[in-house]
Structure formats: structure tokens, C-alpha cells
Amino acid sequence: MGKFLSVLFCILISNLAVSSAQNCNTYAFRNNAIYATCVSLPVLDSHLHWNYHTNGTVDLAFRHTGATTSQWVAWALNIGGSGMIGAQALVAVTSPNGSVQAYTSAVSSYGTSLQPSTLSFEVPRITAERVNDVVVIYATIVLPNGGTGFNQVWQVGPVNNGVPGLHALGNDNRGSVGRVDFISGQTTSGGRVGGSLVRRRNTHGVLNAVSWGVMMPMGAMTARYLKVFKVGNPAWFYIHAACQTSAYIVGVAGWATGLKLGGDSTGITFESHRNIGIILFSLGTLQVFALLLRPKPDNKYRIYWNVYHHGLGYAVIALSIVNVYKGLDILDPEKKWKNAYTGILIGLGVVAVLLEAFTWFIVLKRKKEDQRTHAGANGYGQSV
Numbered sequence: 001m002g003k004f005l006s007v008l009f010c011i012l013i014s015n016l017a018v019s020s021a022q023n024c025n026t027y028a029f030r031n032n033a034i035y036a037t038c039v040s041l042p043v044l045d046s047h048l049h050w051n052y053h054t055n056g057t058v059d060l061a062f063r064h065t066g067a068t069t070s071q072w073v074a075w076a077l078n079i080g081g082s083g084m085i086g087a088q089a090l091v092a093v094t095s096p097n098g099s100v101q102a103y104t105s106a107v108s109s110y111g112t113s114l115q116p117s118t119l120s121f122e123v124p125r126i127t128a129e130r131v132n133d134v135v136v137i138y139a140t141i142v143l144p145n146g147g148t149g150f151n152q153v154w155q156v157g158p159v160n161n162g163v164p165g166l167h168a169l170g171n172d173n174r175g176s177v178g179r180v181d182f183i184s185g186q187t188t189s190g191g192r193v194g195g196s197l198v199r200r201r202n203t204h205g206v207l208n209a210v211s212w213g214v215m216m217p218m219g220a221m222t223a224r225y226l227k228v229f230k231v232g233n234p235a236w237f238y239i240h241a242a243c244q245t246s247a248y249i250v251g252v253a254g255w256a257t258g259l260k261l262g263g264d265s266t267g268i269t270f271e272s273h274r275n276i277g278i279i280l281f282s283l284g285t286l287q288v289f290a291l292l293l294r295p296k297p298d299n300k301y302r303i304y305w306n307v308y309h310h311g312l313g314y315a316v317i318a319l320s321i322v323n324v325y326k327g328l329d330i331l332d333p334e335k336k337w338k339n340a341y342t343g344i345l346i347g348l349g350v351v352a353v354l355l356e357a358f359t360w361f362i363v364l365k366r367k368k369e370d371q372r373t374h375a376g377a378n379g380y381g382q383s384v
Contacts (some may be wrong), residue, residue, distance in 0.1 A: 027063070030131055033138070035061060037185040043172040046154050048075065052182045056143045057124075062090065064156060067135040069096050071156065072114065072164040075137060076107070077119060078151040079144055083177055085109065087153045088119040092128035092137045093164060102128035102137055114164040120144060149181040169330060200261055205327050207254030208340060211247045212280060212320035217348055219243030221315055221355070228359040241291065248284050255281050270330055276323040283316050321345065 027038075027047070035049035050060035062075035075161050076089035087107040091114050094100050103116040104123050122142035129136055143150075157167030167173050179188045219240055226236035257278055290309055295302045328338045 009204060029061065029136065030129065031138075033059075033061065035059070037182075038188045039180070039185070041154060041176070041178070041187070043175045044156050046073075046075075046156075046176075048152075048154075048187075050182060052148070056146065057140055058182050059140050060138075060199055062119060062137040062139075064135050064154075064155065065133060065134050067094065067130060067156075068097055069094050070159045071135075072159055073135050073137070073154075073156050074105070074114065075154045076152065077141075078122075078153055082151045082153075084112075084153060084155075088121065089114065089153075090123070090126055090137050090139050090141075091164070092135050093159055093162075094130055095159070095162070096137060098130055100128040100135065102126045102132045102139075124260065135196070143182065148183045149179060151177070152180045152187075153177050171334070200257060201331055202333075204254055204257040204261055205331050205333075207250055207257065208277075208327060209324050211249075211251035211254060212284075212316075213324035213341065214245035214344060214348075215243060215250070216320055217317050217345075219247060220317060221348070221352055225352075225355040228362055246286055251284060252281070270326070273323060273326045273330060275320055276326070280316060280319055280323065283312055283319075287312055287316065 027049075036051050037048060038049045040047050047063045047065075048060065049063065050058050052058050062073070064073040067073065072093045074089045074091045074092060076087035078087045080086055082106055086318045089105045090102070090106055091105050091113075092100050092102050104119050104126060105112070105114045106117045106119055107114070121144040123139055125138070125143070127138045129138075155167050155173065158165045181187075222236055222243060223240040225371040227233060227240065255277055258274070262274065288308070290305070290312070293305070294309075295305050324341060325338075328341065
């Protein structure tokens, strides 16, 4: 049995090795080109093939598998930095009919639409083709400054009405950066693209998810359920006010980071997420001012204030939850984070249902007791 398992293990390892080799080194190009070096890039099903020449030029083929029509693919060197800004890109745009256009584009902003432009180094030749679901960019480049090692970026995105659109912001898209040395053949992964920008996005997401998405619903629950208990008066009001005020302050910080992110990401807009955020900030601010205008319980206008305050509050909670999910879709973190937030909401929902049932039980019980007391008082008065 042990010998059989050992043989099976060896077969599996061999198959994996053969599959990997066929995926990169033994890939047969339609133009019969042969490249001395090939590396499979860590994300986005991409591979880089090249021949380095002693005159400082490189013949290369960038290959992306799983390609579709109405899609663009790009590979770039970033001579003076890393990531997207400053990247000198080779681009291939596939049209709906399957034809491919190849050109160069220098990336200067996050909102780029990859318009054709010259690069900071020479590209004497660039062509592209699509074979089944594989797009290949062929090019000859003149390595700048006599160097052989550079930061590289590769990316995939949609084409809308013939214009390259914003690529996704998932982990693979943010991780498509590294370094390549054309002499040694060594490549390294450079981690996620964006650096501090990604950290600020994550900070923005955490602040808003905690404040608008968790603290606000909890504050509403304290007001609705604690005041039913006699021992909760007037503590429920102060707990509610403290919770909602804290949520508002943290939420404003999250909103401010969102404005900063928008200013630093020219050309990148998420309109529905942004608009809901502005509405939430406005409604939240109105709620804060509503506390200052809160009539006393015996004031004849108190009932109108209650309708306004409760209606606005529930609207804020509903919009907050919707916008947190929109933000998670934009950030596209690991699935566990969305699952965690969903679990928190389910937990709060279960607690709310249980408290709703229990408080209604208490309210109805008190009403019956009050009726008995009232009836007893009336009976005592008649007997007298």
C-alpha cells in the first residue's frame, strides 16, 4: 500500500511539472517564435517570454490566457517607480469581433483610459493576436539607461464602447506588480499595487463599516429596547446618544478619508457609493442637530419630532448597510470579511427579533396589569 501511494504521488508531481512546463516553456506560438526565457506571473493567468540581446534590446511576448472579447490586456515597465503611475505600457485591445489592436501607452494617472502615446524608451515593433482564449502581445523594446532589471506591472480590464475601462480592484489586480531581470531571468512579486492608497482605502472601509454599519444599528437598538425596562430609564437615552454620537464622529472620519481618496484618484469614480455616502453624512448631521431641538415629552410637537427622528434614523441604517456592501464590492477583500460583516448583521438581527418579542410581552403584560388595577379601583369605588 505504501509503495502504491509513493508511485501515485510521483505520478501526480510529474503531471504537475509537465503541465507547468507546457503552460510556459513549451507553449507553441502561432508565428513559431522561440524564446529562451519564460516566467509564469503569479496572478491574472499571465506569462512573459523573452530573448535578451547584448545590444540592450529584448524581444518579448506577453501572454494572457482566459481572455474574452471587449477586453484589454497590458504589460508595462515602470522605470522610475512601481505600480500603475508612471508605467510604460504595451497594450492590446480586443474588439467584440475578436480583432486585436496593439499600441503603447504611458500611464500618468489612475483614471487613465490607456490612450495611445509614446513611451520613455523605444519600442521598434509591437503587434498582438488572439488565438482562442489567449491574447499575446509581441514587441521589441530597447531597455532604457543600460539597465536590465526593472519594476513590471501587468493588468486586464474591460473595453466599453471601444475605450479601455477601469480594471477590477480585486486582490489579483492589486497584486499584479513585481520586478523582472532580463539577463538573469529572475522575477519577484512586489506585493499589492497602490501601497499607501490601498491602506487608505482599507482604513476608509473599516471606519465606515464600524460606524455607519455596526454602531448606528446598535445605538438604535438601545433606544428601542432599553427604555421598555423601568431600570433603563433614563440611562437608555444617554447610552443611545453616546453610541450614535460616537458612530457619527467615526463616520465623519471615514467620510473625510473617502473625500481624500476621491481627490487622489482622479478619473476613478464610484458614483452610487459616493452619492449614498454624501446622503448619509447629510442625514447623520440632521440627526445630530435634531437632538438640540428635541421637545420635552409633554410638548404637543413631540410626536412630530418622534416621527421625524425615527424615520430618518431607520433610513440612515438602511442606507448604511447598503453602502457598506457597495464598499466591500469595490475593495473586493477576501470573502471572509464580507462574511464577517454579514454574520454581525445576522447576529444583530437575531438579537433584535428576540428583544422585540420580549419587549412586546412586557408591554402587553403591563397593559393587562394596568387594566386589572383600573378595574379594581373602579369596583372599590362602587362598593363604597
